[in-house]
Amino acid sequence: xxxxxxxxxxxxxxxxxxxxxxxxxxxxxxxxxxxxxxxxxxxxxxxxxxxxxxxxxxxxxxxxxxxxxxxxxxxxxxxxxxxxxxxxxxxxxxxxxxxxxxxxxxxxxxxxxxxxxxxxxxxxxxxxxxxxxxxxxxxxxxxxxxxxxxxxxxxxxxxxxxxxxxxxxxxxxxxxxxxxxxxxxxxxxxxxxxxxxxxxxxxxxxxxxxxxxxxxxxxxxxxxxxxxxxxxxxxxxxxxxxxxxxxxxxxxxxxxxxxxxxxxxxxxxxxxxxxxxxxxxxxxxxxxxxxxxxxxxxxxxxxxxxxxxxxxxxxxxxxxxxxxxxxxxxxxxxxxxxxxxxxxxxxxxxxxxxxxxxxxxxxxxxxxxxxxxxxxxxxxxxxxxxxxxxxxxxxxxxxxxxxxxxxxxxxxxxxxxxxxxxxxxxxxxxxxxxxxxxxxxxxxxxxxxxxxxxxxxxxxxxxxxxxxxxxxxxxxxxxxxxxxxxxxxxxxxxxxxxxxxxxxxxxxxxxxxxxxxxxxxxxxxxxxxxxxxxxxxxxxxxxxx
Amino acid sequence: xxxxxxxxxxxxxxxxxxxxxxxxxxxxxxxxxxxxxxxxxxxxxxxxxxxxxxxxxxxxxxxxxxxxxxxxxxxxxxxxxxxxxxxxxxxxxxx
Numbered sequence: 001x002x003x004x005x006x007x008x009x010x011x012x013x014x015x016x017x018x019x020x021x022x023x024x025x026x027x028x029x030x031x032x033x034x035x036x037x038x039x040x041x042x043x044x045x046x047x048x049x050x051x052x053x054x055x056x057x058x059x060x061x062x063x064x065x066x067x068x069x070x071x072x073x074x075x076x077x078x079x080x081x082x083x084x085x086x087x088x089x090x091x092x093x094x095x096x097x098x099x100x101x102x103x104x105x106x107x108x109x110x111x112x113x114x115x116x117x118x119x120x121x122x123x124x125x126x127x128x129x130x131x132x133x134x135x136x137x138x139x140x141x142x143x144x145x146x147x148x149x150x151x152x153x154x155x156x157x158x159x160x161x162x163x164x165x166x167x168x169x170x171x172x173x174x175x176x177x178x179x180x181x182x183x184x185x186x187x188x189x190x191x192x193x194x195x196x197x198x199x200x201x202x203x204x205x206x207x208x209x210x211x212x213x214x215x216x217x218x219x220x221x222x223x224x225x226x227x228x229x230x231x232x233x234x235x236x237x238x239x240x241x242x243x244x245x246x247x248x249x250x251x252x253x254x255x256x257x258x259x260x261x262x263x264x265x266x267x268x269x270x271x272x273x274x275x276x277x278x279x280x281x282x283x284x285x286x287x288x289x290x291x292x293x294x295x296x297x298x299x300x301x302x303x304x305x306x307x308x309x310x311x312x313x314x315x316x317x318x319x320x321x322x323x324x325x326x327x328x329x330x331x332x333x334x335x336x337x338x339x340x341x342x343x344x345x346x347x348x349x350x351x352x353x354x355x356x357x358x359x360x361x362x363x364x365x366x367x368x369x370x371x372x373x374x375x376x377x378x379x380x381x382x383x384x385x386x387x388x389x390x391x392x393x394x395x396x397x398x399x400x401x402x403x404x405x406x407x408x409x410x411x412x413x414x415x416x417x418x419x420x421x422x423x424x425x426x427x428x429x430x431x432x433x434x435x436x437x438x439x440x441x442x443x444x445x446x447x448x449x450x451x452x453x454x455x456x457x458x459x460x461x462x463x464x465x466x467x468x469x470x471x472x473x474x475x476x477x478x479x480x481x482x483x484x485x486x487x488x489x490x491x492x493x494x495x496x497x498x499x500x501x502x503x504x505x506x507x508x509x510x511x512x513x514x515x516x517x518x519x520x521x522x523x524x525x526x527x528x529x530x531x532x533x534x535x536x537x538x539x540x541x542x543x544x545x
Numbered sequence: 546x547x548x549x550x551x552x553x554x555x556x557x558x559x560x561x562x563x564x565x566x567x568x569x570x571x572x573x574x575x576x577x578x579x580x581x582x583x584x585x586x587x588x589x590x591x592x593x594x595x596x597x598x599x600x601x602x603x604x605x606x607x608x609x610x611x612x613x614x615x616x617x618x619x620x621x622x623x624x625x626x627x628x629x630x631x632x633x634x635x636x637x638x639x640x
Contacts, residue, residue, distance in 0.1 A: 009607070172603055173610075228598045230573035230576050231579065231598065235580050235581065332589035335593075336592045
């Protein structure tokens with residue numbers, strides 16, 4: 001600060017990064033997993049795998065008609081039906097309904113009720129499949145990414161938002177401080193202690209720098225009207241809701257007429273939209289079915305554009321006439337929607353989505369190596385003290401312990417969540433919450449153990465546990481499901497996400513195992529070196545870890 | 546480690562407050578003014594202004610830590626906030 005720009009930016013980079021790095025690691029890992037939210041949900045419902053394996057033979061129009069038939073049986077008086085038709089990322093037909101809200105229902109009760117108000121249909125027969133186990137699936141990780149858990153969602157959003165702001169500042173100051181940013185990217189000096197960690201941090205940061213900058217800014221933008229209400233206040237005063245309907249589109253669904261009227265044929269509307277768009281709609285939403293005021297909205301599948309505002313067509317549910325198409329939005333609103341769309345990446349085809357996933361992993365590695373780097377550097381100032389049998393300072397010990405609990409502990413938490421999905425009794429009450437609890441039980445235990453003994457042995461122990469748990473998932477599948485790798489690899493295309501999940505956790509487990517092995521290997525080398533040095537009769541020169 | 550004085554600590558604290566708190570207020574005021582100034586429909590103006598506020602905020606934070614002294618940082622942020630606040634008050638955007 002008293003020195004040049006580069007030094008002051010280095011200071012900002014260090015502290016903005018260190019203060020929130022453990023929170024950021026959770027957000028990064030959960031967000032990275034959430035790119036495959038639907039695939040994870042499918043994996044976590046093995047009851048659907050048989051139906052998913054069969055190729056979808058029903059025409060979309062026919063599938064929608066069969067879904068409507070089931071909804072007529074199960075929920076004729078619902079306020080809204082939604083039908084998701086099979087596509088690349090969803091091999092089955094999903095039908096859900098919302099009942100008129102009861103007055104005394106809490107938010108949690110309503111959410112729980114919603115989870116029961118859906119049915120999955122076989123894509124070949126259109127008949128309901130066996131009821132899948134109660135799980136939040138990938139949605140848990142998606143929500144964890146910005147709502148956190150065990151607290152009101154709005155608190156979580158503020159905490160994550162503040163973390164994201166720190167991250168944004170850390171990224172920009174990191175770039176400024178880094179003189180030879182592109183040259184250093186091609187520099188990796190392995191097995192050189194602090195230098196190697198710095199190189200690893202630089203490589204993971206620079207490699208995916210556009211992604212990191214994009215994902216942090218766009219992440220803030222997704223909730224920017226909550227974080228920064230001043231411009232809204234200036235233009236709309238207290239009518240914040242007017243702004244929301246102006247910017248996000250009018251979600252007013254109208255009121256029911258309370259006059260019974262039969263629903264027009266969905267298939268015809270689907271064909272009309274399909275002809276106009278060149279692709280069949282992927283989602284059907286019907287408000288006030290069987291009422292004179294029924295409306296049918298058809299949505300175009302994502303993947304055609306960056307923006308997350310998918311074009312829709314609205315039909316009169318009784319006459320079947322086309323009422324409106326989504327009007328084109330202004331440049332400013334399209335920009336916001338595109339920025340939002342970039343964050344959630346619904347547009348991405350499989351290859352690009354995989355690239356985003358890898359970038360997310362790189363981001364996690366960047367945060368992790370940055371956190372480690374602080375400890376490594378700080379430890380140097382204690383080198384003499386430690387050599388004389390003293391202890392490192394409180395700050396170093398705390399950061400070491402938090403690093404173990406986050407970097408090695410979080411993979412254990414994710415693995416525990418997936419193990420709980422397979423091992424908890426299928427008919428257990430509150431099963432979905434219990435799965436989420438296991439995530440935090442495992443993480444809490446790892447973090448606590450790390451605080452008690454923040455040693456190299458603890459690093460190895462937790463990395464090994466994470467490796468065994470993650471790589472063990474495909475093995476666990478053999479005993480608990482009928483869709484293990486031996487089946488899913490050779491099954492229909494609908495089972496590809498299930499197979500990919502198993503392969504990805506296997507690779508991640510192997511990486512953790514390699515890290516654990518490498519730590520042990522290094523410890524042995526160091527002990528040997530110390531021994532030779534002692535034999536030579538010289539005093540050992542302490543090296544930072 | 547031993548060279549850290551209370552003056553230094555005070556300077557860091559002042560900069561942190563100026564960056565996090567002052568920077569937010571500055572970005573909010575600037576965002577509100579931009580929203581009022583843009584000759585666009587309300588929805589467009591509010592969107593662009595809020596997007597820009599989150600570009601201004603990190604820039605202010607970095608300036609606060611990059612500038613020569615903590616005093617300069619505090620005065621700079623406070624003065625800019627005062628000017629922006631005054632203009633906003635004159636325009637009557639707080640209604």
